[in-house]
Amino acid sequence: MTAEIRKRLYLLPVLIAVLLAACQPAEPPLIERRFIALGTIIDISLYGIDAERADPVLAAIERDFHRLHHDWHAWEESRLTTLNTTLQQGKRAPVPAGLAAVLEQARGLNRSSGGLFEPAIGGLMALWGFHGNDLPGKVPEADAIAAWLAERPRMNDLELEGGHARSTNPRLQLDLGAFAKGVAVDRAIDRLRDAGIGNAIVNAGGDLRAIGARERPWRIGIRHPRAPGVLASIETQGDESIFTSGDYERYFEAEGKRYHHIIDPRNGYPARGTASLTVIHSEAAVADAAATALFVAGDAWPQTAADMGIERVMRVRPDGTVELSPAMAERIRFETDIEPEVTLRGLP
Amino acid sequence: MNTGIRAGDFLVAGLALVLVGWSYVHFWHSEPAASLEVWVDGARHASLPLIESRTLAIEGVLGASRIELAPGRARFLASPCESKRCVHTGWIDQGGMVAACLPNRVSLHVQGRDRRYDAINL
Numbered sequence: 001m002t003a004e005i006r007k008r009l010y011l012l013p014v015l016i017a018v019l020l021a022a023c024q025p026a027e028p029p030l031i032e033r034r035f036i037a038l039g040t041i042i043d044i045s046l047y048g049i050d051a052e053r054a055d056p057v058l059a060a061i062e063r064d065f066h067r068l069h070h071d072w073h074a075w076e077e078s079r080l081t082t083l084n085t086t087l088q089q090g091k092r093a094p095v096p097a098g099l100a101a102v103l104e105q106a107r108g109l110n111r112s113s114g115g116l117f118e119p120a121i122g123g124l125m126a127l128w129g130f131h132g133n134d135l136p137g138k139v140p141e142a143d144a145i146a147a148w149l150a151e152r153p154r155m156n157d158l159e160l161e162g163g164h165a166r167s168t169n170p171r172l173q174l175d176l177g178a179f180a181k182g183v184a185v186d187r188a189i190d191r192l193r194d195a196g197i198g199n200a201i202v203n204a205g206g207d208l209r210a211i212g213a214r215e216r217p218w219r220i221g222i223r224h225p226r227a228p229g230v231l232a233s234i235e236t237q238g239d240e241s242i243f244t245s246g247d248y249e250r251y252f253e254a255e256g257k258r259y260h261h262i263i264d265p266r267n268g269y270p271a272r273g274t275a276s277l278t279v280i281h282s283e284a285a286v287a288d289a290a291a292t293a294l295f296v297a298g299d300a301w302p303q304t305a306a307d308m309g310i311e312r313v314m315r316v317r318p319d320g321t322v323e324l325s326p327a328m329a330e331r332i333r334f335e336t337d338i339e340p341e342v343t344l345r346g347l348p
Numbered sequence: 349m350n351t352g353i354r355a356g357d358f359l360v361a362g363l364a365l366v367l368v369g370w371s372y373v374h375f376w377h378s379e380p381a382a383s384l385e386v387w388v389d390g391a392r393h394a395s396l397p398l399i400e401s402r403t404l405a406i407e408g409v410l411g412a413s414r415i416e417l418a419p420g421r422a423r424f425l426a427s428p429c430e431s432k433r434c435v436h437t438g439w440i441d442q443g444g445m446v447a448a449c450l451p452n453r454v455s456l457h458v459q460g461r462d463r464r465y466d467a468i469n470l
Contacts, residue, residue: 034457035390041448041455045466133451134430206446206470213464221444221465228439230468244469278469329376 017075030214037065038181040205044188047175047199047214057195059267061188061202068184071099074122074175075131079204084122084174087158087167095165103160104283110155112308113293118265120153122173130261131175135252138258143267152265182243185209189239202284207291209241209284221335225316230335232314234280243287245295246276247318263270264296273298273317279305280312280328306347316340382443382459384422386415389453398422398458408452414457422456424449444468 031046031054042065046054071079079099086093095103106119122131127144129136153172158165176183181204188202189209199212210218217237221230225246234242247270251260264271277295281287290310297304304311305325312328321341324332329344355414386394398420407410411428421441424434427449432448434449443460445468 034387036450036453036455039450041446041450043467135433201467203467206468208467208469210466218466219464221442221468223468223470229442229445230465233465240470246470249470 031058033062034061035065037062037069038184038204039069039179042205043092043201043203045201046192046197047212049197049199053195054197057191057197061191063183064187064191066279068180068187070135072176074177075126080174080176083165084172087165087172087174088170088297090170091168092164092166095160095163097163100160100163100165102176102179102183103158103184106157106176106289107155107160108291109179109286109293109308113289113304114307115154115265116296116304117178117289118154118175118292119176119179120157120169120172121265122175123153123171124148124263124268125175125177125261126173128259128263130250130263135250136259137252137254139254149268163210178245178292179285179289181205181207182241182283182285185241185284185288207241207243207284207288209239209287210236211239222278222314224336225275226318226320227336230242231316231340232332232334232336234331234333239282240280241282241284241287242278242280243284243291244276244278245291246347248276249272252288262292262295271296271298274301274315275318275320276316277301278314279310280331281310286310302345302347311347384417385457385459387455387457393454395459406454408449408454410452413449413452413454422458423447424456427452427454442468446470 014135014345022228029048030267031051032051033044044061047154054340068145083093083172110119111116113222125131127140127148148171149173151169153169157167157172167331185202185204189211192200201208201210201218217235220234220236220242222232222244245262247260247262248257249261251258260270262271274295277291279290279294282292290308293308294301294304294313299311301315311330313325314328314332315323323343323345325347326344334340370461382398382404384396384398385392388406396417397463398417401413401418403416403425405414413427414425416423418426421439423439424447429449429451434447437447440456440458443449444465445458446455447454
């Protein structure tokens with residue numbers, strides 16, 4: 001018997017070798033690029049492509065982001081601030097074709113959101129002190145907000161024609177803060193597709209568009225608005241943008257109350273009733289505008305979602321309870337130890 | 349030659365099974381957060397294991413940011429920026445989570461060994 005064992009022992013190293021080989025996974029062909037633009041960190045992940053083919057496209061995308069950052073900055077000197085100054089002087093201002101297309105798209109989303117996504121809100125954002133790299137420390141005077149509301153500028157006050165713009169409201173000040181990231185992400189995805197790259201994530205500070213897949217679907221975590229870590233996750237399908245607006249992104253506290261940067265253009269104050277709002281839509285620009293508009297809509301979000309053509313929505317209320325549209329409920333997976341209290345809200 | 353199964357075969361098979369079990373536990377069961385990538389001004393500055401507690405200074409474009417590492421997590425302790433948003437972010441503890449001091453161009457990225465999420469919607 002002992003001799004028999006000895007005779008067979010030679011098999012053992014073979015088995016070990018086979019097992020160890022199985023434990024060493026092949027390096028995933030994942031390429032990642034990271035840079036800072038539009039006031040956030042841009043992360044691009046590509047799957048299943050070699051670095052040589054990816055590098056020139058990634059360099060072009062990085063240049064695009066930096067250019068948009070300089071063209072559209074809402075308070076540092078940019079094409080947008082120059083345009084705002086000219087418009088506020090009541091003059092006709094030339095608008096480059098690229099920016100005109102973006103403003104037209106913004107106007108369309110402003111209309112479909114019933115004015116809740118409002119790029120003409122720049123003056124109010126500046127009043128609140130959110131046009132600066134530092135956080136504001138105090139709430140503006142109620143009179144100043146009332147004065148802005150009395151002349152409330154809207155995207156409809158902007159006339160766009162033949163490469164020129166004019167404003168009929170001297171208070172109109174464009175701010176593409178709720179939109180620029182989405183547009184930039186869409187452009188990056190277009191560039192990747194033009195280069196034949198079909199599996200990618202373009203992530204602008206957590207808001208992202210994912211196309212294709214890796215060896216499994218792209219898996220996106222959604223931050224918990226009131227606790228560290230992830231609240232829920234979504235596996236993307238095909239081509240989807242996931243955008244979240246949250247009251248924790250930029251805020252200050254005064255007299256024990258939180259004042260965040262998502263301002264309701266109807267009353268001039270930070271929108272209440274929502275801690276975070278997540279949407280899925282194929283286009284990042286639409287998802288970006290919709291996340292803001294639905295956050296502002298508060299309890300009435302299902303109507304705004306229907307008006308904007310958004311089917312998948314998750315709203316987390318400040319008390320931690322969650323509202324889901326039926327189509328979102330099919331896709332979301334909660335990752336917390338205790339599942340939150342969930343209400344399904346159908347779209348009209 | 350006798351080709352029937354002998355006790356030795358069972359021994360080898362048994363050892364192989366033990367080895368499979370051990371390999372599974374050893375190689376597949378990883379910590380949720382294994383390491384921290386530190387990026388400075390668009391370049392990877394360091395990759396640090398999140399195993400023991402320590403603090404260190406990272407030189408950014410404005411000055412030094414102090415960061416704290418702990419088992420499975422990391423955070424900014426101080427940074428030469430005005431808003432201190434990086435410090436307010438608090439601990440980051442899951443693969444894909446990010447804390448950043450953009451004025452100082454220093455960012456921290458948790459790398460989960462199993463990379464549970466490809467990105468976190470912040």
